[in-house]
Amino acid sequence: MYPLIRPLLFQLDPETAHRVTFTGLRLAQRLGIPVAPKPAEKPVKVMGLTFPNPVGLAAGLDKNGEYIDALAALGFGFLEIGTVTPRPQPGNPKPRLFRLPTAQAIINRMGFNNQGVAYLLEQVKNADYRGILGINIGKNAATPIQNAAEDYQTALSAVYPHASYITINISSPNTSHLRELQAGDAIGQLLAGLKATQTRLADQHGRYVPLAIKIAPDLDDNAIRHLADQLRLHRMDAVIATNTTLSRTGVEHLPHAEETGGLSGAPLTALSTHVIRQLAQALAGELPIIGAGGILNARDAQEKQAAGAQLVQLYTGLIYRGSSLIKECSDALAG
Numbered sequence: 077m078y079p080l081i082r083p084l085l086f087q088l089d090p091e092t093a094h095r096v097t098f099t100g101l102r103l104a105q106r107l108g109i110p111v112a113p114k115p116a117e118k119p120v121k122v123m124g125l126t127f128p129n130p131v132g133l134a135a136g137l138d139k140n141g142e143y144i145d146a147l148a149a150l151g152f153g154f155l156e157i158g159t160v161t162p163r164p165q166p167g168n169p170k171p172r173l174f175r176l177p178t179a180q181a182i183i184n185r186m187g188f189n190n191q192g193v194a195y196l197l198e199q200v201k202n203a204d205y206r207g208i209l210g211i212n213i214g215k216n217a218a219t220p221i222q223n224a225a226e227d228y229q230t231a232l233s234a235v236y237p238h239a240s241y242i243t244i245n246i247s248s249p250n251t252s253h254l255r256e257l258q259a260g261d262a263i264g265q266l267l268a269g270l271k272a273t274q275t276r277l278a279d280q281h282g283r284y285v286p287l288a289i290k291i292a293p294d295l296d297d298n299a300i301r302h303l304a305d306q307l308r309l310h311r312m313d314a315v316i317a318t319n320t321t322l323s324r325t326g327v328e329h330l331p332h333a334e335e336t337g338g339l340s341g342a343p344l345t346a347l348s349t350h351v352i353r354q355l356a357q358a359l360a361g362e363l364p365i366i367g368a369g370g371i372l373n374a375r376d377a378q379e380k381q382a383a384g385a386q387l388v389q390l391y392t393g394l395i396y397r398g399s400s401l402i403k404e405c406s407d408a409l410a411g
């Protein structure tokens with residue numbers, strides 16, 4: 077049905093289309109109307125958790141956790157909500173979301189618009205979903221980058237009892253200086269602090285919640301190796317590769333290509349797969365990889381798996397292909 081609805085949605089501005097789609101899906105789910113064929117069970121064990129299938133929702137689509145049950149009904153093996161910051165913030169001025177349909181791509185500079193961690197946790201508590209829930213955390217725009225660790229610690233402590241795993245987002249291109257946390261001494265300091273907090277929280281709550289670090293595709297091979305060394309040293313539980321790219325290769329002459337922000341979708345596919353392959357080599361199996369970036373069909377998902385990803389996540393592919401992409405990818409992946 078999505079190919080029929082899509083031209084209508086694409087008449088709307090992208091943020092309105094997003095709201096209309098997910099409010100509609102939520103209504104359908106509450107009325108018990110089935111909206112998507114369920115993928116077959118294909119359990120995969122990663123980070124000590126058993127995922128019913130390897131295809132998840134990538135962060136950013138449900139930043140406030142307002143559509144958890146509706147998204148679960150689409151057949152995802154896991155959901156990642158957020159990015160949430162400690163305090164609410166409006167994000168960047170609109171327009172901040174752009175479609176590049178001929179390239180099956182999106183550019184966004186949302187800037188972590190979200191209602192804050194307390195609001196998100198209310199939504200989580202009100203949801204019926206009992207499947208695997210990742211909560212993706214970030215820093216507030218107003219927090220200076222040298223104090224970023226404090227925001228991550230605050231958000232980590234707040235979401236810890238409610239998450240199956242927690243993602244540390246240090247790779248959004250839309251929060252100034254954020255990506256600097258991936259490099260040099262900054263990454264080691266950040267990860268050491270997060271590990272210490274995780275250990276303390278595991279004691280306090282009697283439950284170990286894995287930490288995944290989400291990285292950018294715009295890292296050269298040396299930077300990837302350095303990052304991989306730090307992830308191993310500080311015993312992180314997984315890495316998510318990748319976020320959106322600053323590159324415009326392949327879309328140079330298209331309308332909106334000049335907009336500031338991160339590019340996702342088909343032009344990102346090969347770049348993120350390259351990062352996954354480099355990471356897999358550098359990590360030598362010590363940490364699992366969750367692959368994201370330009371998965372538009374089953375073959376893209378298989379290539380992520382062949383490059384070393386144990387799980388995959390979708391975002392832009394859902395906008396262009398609809399929810400049938402979930403089952404298509406899950407069916408194509410080895411369990």
Ligand SMILES: Cc1cc2nc3c(=O)[nH]c(=O)nc-3n(C[C@H](O)[C@H](O)[C@H](O)COP(=O)(O)O)c2cc1C
Nearest residue numbers: 134135136158159184318319340341369370391392
């Ligand atoms: C509109 C939009 C908003 C996003 N917001 C977030 C976010 O808040 N946190 C995050 O970690 N990634 C965010 N992402 C990145 C996606 O989770 C994903 O890593 C990236 O888009 C690559 O996958 P894709 O090509 O399948 O979209 C966002 C992506 C888009 C398109």
